[in-house]
Amino acid sequence: MTTVLVFLDHPGASLAKGERELLSLAGSLGDVAVALADDAEQTYLDGVGSYGVQECYRPDTDVSEVLVAGKAAFLAEAARSAAADVVLLGNSYEAKEIAARAGIRLEAGVVTDVVSLDSDLVATKADFAGSYTVGCRVTTARAILTVKPNSFDAVQAGTPQAPREIRVPVGAVTPAARITGRVDKPVSGRPDLTEARVIVAGGRGVDGDFGPLEDLADALGGAVGASRAATDAGWIEHSAQVGQTGKTVAPQLYVSVGISGAVQQRAGMQTSKVIVAINKDSDSPIFEIADFGIVGDLFSVLPQATEEIRKRGL
Incomplete structure (x- = not known):
């Protein structure tokens, strides 16, 4: 056995x-x-x-x-x-x-x-x-x-x-580095990014406003993620980064909002079960791997989607 x-x-x-x-x-x-x-x-x-x-x-x-x-x-x-x-x-x-x-x-x-x-x-x-x-x-x-x-x-x-x-029994371990302090991450009430079944992620296209993404994520009981461009810009904490230099995720549903879909970002989410892409640029690489794509302004699309989801009680 x-x-x-x-x-x-x-x-x-x-x-x-x-x-x-x-x-x-x-x-x-x-x-x-x-x-x-x-x-x-x-x-x-x-x-x-x-x-x-x-x-x-x-x-x-x-x-x-x-x-x-x-x-x-x-x-x-x-x-x-x-x-x-x-x-x-x-x-x-x-x-x-x-x-x-x-x-x-x-x-x-x-x-x-x-x-x-x-x-x-x-x-x-x-x-x-x-x-x-x-x-x-x-x-x-x-x-x-x-x-x-x-x-x-x-x-x-x-x-x-x-x-x-x-x-x-664990033998003596000679540390090359030692932890000197810890800071607890603020509790958001949302699931952990790596374990979430639904993730709504934003990139450069959100222009610093993650509000509509957070509303959609909360309506779906999901987590909020981001591209490196968004975290580097200081719009959201670096712990939310998804991609080759961030976290690797595999949710049931991944909603990509205002993210071009460069290979570095795709490396962190490509194994998601269903990928929905929302972007104003119809030529964005993210549409190559998306199961469903919406070409449009996220500030118009997301509030409508959130309202409909809440109306149906999904």
Whole structure:
């Protein structure tokens, strides 16, 4: 039987959507254990156990103050202790770095940006800025995979119950850099950009006014994203950037507003299930990959769309 270890890094009071997807995917592959880097509330641990997880590996020391080095060392030791055949992580920049470092320690193959996975562990991912879809399979005994949110369905949880805790000794990690402080991101009430099922993203064409985009996103229960041009202009925080140098997303619906669709931007959203493009320029490259396109003024189109959505109660 395949043993799957799921790495969870930022527990809150309850499991996030992306974490539920990872646990569901793991359950479809074999027996599931969890490697938990930080302390967690009891409700969170009960939620982990509700997905059939019997064992939760925890570090015997604080590994969160030395950037990713301590977490990678802990994950490698947890994978050895669990005799894991497959290790699953999220797809954030930090998760990819942890996967790479753990892969070196374990001499394991690493595949990032996974959007589908078959029973033989052949992973599908996009490469070269989304220009190609490729199938990858590691040639080592152990596979480490980082999985894009919204790529797998989260199954219904079972009865809440806390898994058995196993402490894993982590050797001393000499940090090249140390965290000296943290600043909490303001709470917007919208879903996290990388986990959102709907994203409304704006570019240079919004001319600094994200109000209509925020209204549409709120009507759809979605998140607000942006191109690099918009974040560099200071119109929205850099954490909202989608693209090759920003975040990679794969929502069910991606609404591109006033974005030309250069390859750098497309690399971050091209795997979205449905893409709707709104742009005044009918020759914008974004229309090449859009499922639906609207040539028009966003300040006219978006308010009408938002009003209609709210009227229908969608």
